[in-house]
Amino acid sequence: MERYGIIGWPVAHSVSPAMQEAGFRALGRDAVYELYETAPDALADRFQQLRAAGLRGWNVTVPHKEAAVHLVDEIDPAAAKAGSVNTVVVRNGRLSGYSTDGYGLATALTEAFALPLVGSRQLYLGTGGAARAAAVYAALNGAVAIVLVNRTLARAEALAATILAAMPGFPVRCLPLADTASVAAALRQCDVLIQCTSLGLRPDDGLPLSASLLPRELAVYDMIYGRTPFLQAASEHGCRIADGRGMLLHQGCRSFELWSGQPAPVAAMREALNKALRQRN
Template sequence: MERYGIVGWPVAHSVSPAMQEAGFRALGREAVYELYETAPEALADRFQQLRAAGLRGWNVTVPHKEAAVNLVDDIDLAAAKAGSVNTVVVRHGRLAGYSTDGYGLATAMTEAFALPLAGSRQLYLGTGGAARAAAVYAALNGAAAIVLVNRTLARAEALAATILAAAPGLPVRCIPLADTDDVAAALRQCDVLIQCTSLGLRPDDELPLAPSLLPQELAVYDMIYGRTPFQQAASEHGCRIADGRGMLLHQGCRSLELWTGQTAPIAAMREALNKALRQRN
């Protein structure tokens, strides 16, 4: 029996076990995918425990993706440049770190909006860990321009420095969220808005951005999976919207491919993911 899992804090809410185990079944593999709730101070020990226990690989989720960079033996170039690891593969006793988040987002946006990554002009709302891996992946894979909007300008500037280190010469702008005129002007020049904040996870959250600033027909990708008030408002304003389940699906499919060397059974994993999300809600 092959063993895989996900390491996070908290992690009990994860729907990844249902999705990944459906993928393993479709491939005819006998495998389990388990939850490993791990406090930050216990992360290094957890990695060693999982290696010793014979796991073939695991996912890493909030808040551990950045810390995981220093806990693997080998690291993929894109993960190193992003400073983020969400997938660990065990090979001959060594831990190899990858980031599949950017791939997941890019694939999801192509699927939802017929928007290829190469040549796209992207605006990221929020510049935390979720945005980091996605923006660096976009920069490395042909995005034409990136705009970073954040409540705290210094955080946007820090991410901009990371992006430019990975892709020197790429046009990158930072705009404070309070400068609504500049944000609106930037949105008119972009192909997609990527909502990366946690606003929308709770029913009483404020909207991350005033819908009136959004151009009609703009593609709006919200990393939160499930319909949020912001998605609803953007849709009513005439925008094309998609929630984060596509990103979750495709980053998970890529993780499975890294672990097994086989093509992910996307349809089976999508069905299981959607079922798990319906049951959770």
């Protein structure tokens, strides 16, 4: 039996096992995908434990993606530039690190909004780990401008520096969330707003940004799964909306392909993901 898994803290809520195991079943592969709850101070030991246990690969999720960069033997150049690893492949006992988050988001945006990455102008609301890999991937793969909006400007500037290190001269701007006039003006020049903060995980969360600032017909993507209050407000304002399940699906499919060497059975994995999300809610 092939063994795979996901490392996170916490990770009990993950729907990745249902999605990945459905993919393996669809291809007739005998495989299991397990959860590995791992505190930050135990991460290095966990990597060595899974290597020794014979796993063929695993995903890495919050809050470990940046730390995982330093725990693999080899790293894909794109993951190195993003400073983020969410997929580990074991080959001949050596750990290779990849990032599939940017691919997942780009594919989800094309699927949801018919919005190709090439030529797109993107605004990221929130600049934490979720935004990091996606924004760097976008800069490297054809986006023409990125705006980073964050409550703390210094954090946006740190991500901008990462983007510029990966793609010197790329047009990236940073704006403080409090400067609503500048944010509204920037949105009028963008094709899509990508909501990357944790606001919306709880029903009583406030909105990360007033929907009144959004141009009507703007594409609004929330990395959180489900119809968050922000997506609801954006929809009522006339925006096109999509939640984070598309990104989860497509980054997971890319991980699956790296492990298996086979095209991912996307339809089977999508069906299992949607079923797991319905059961969780």
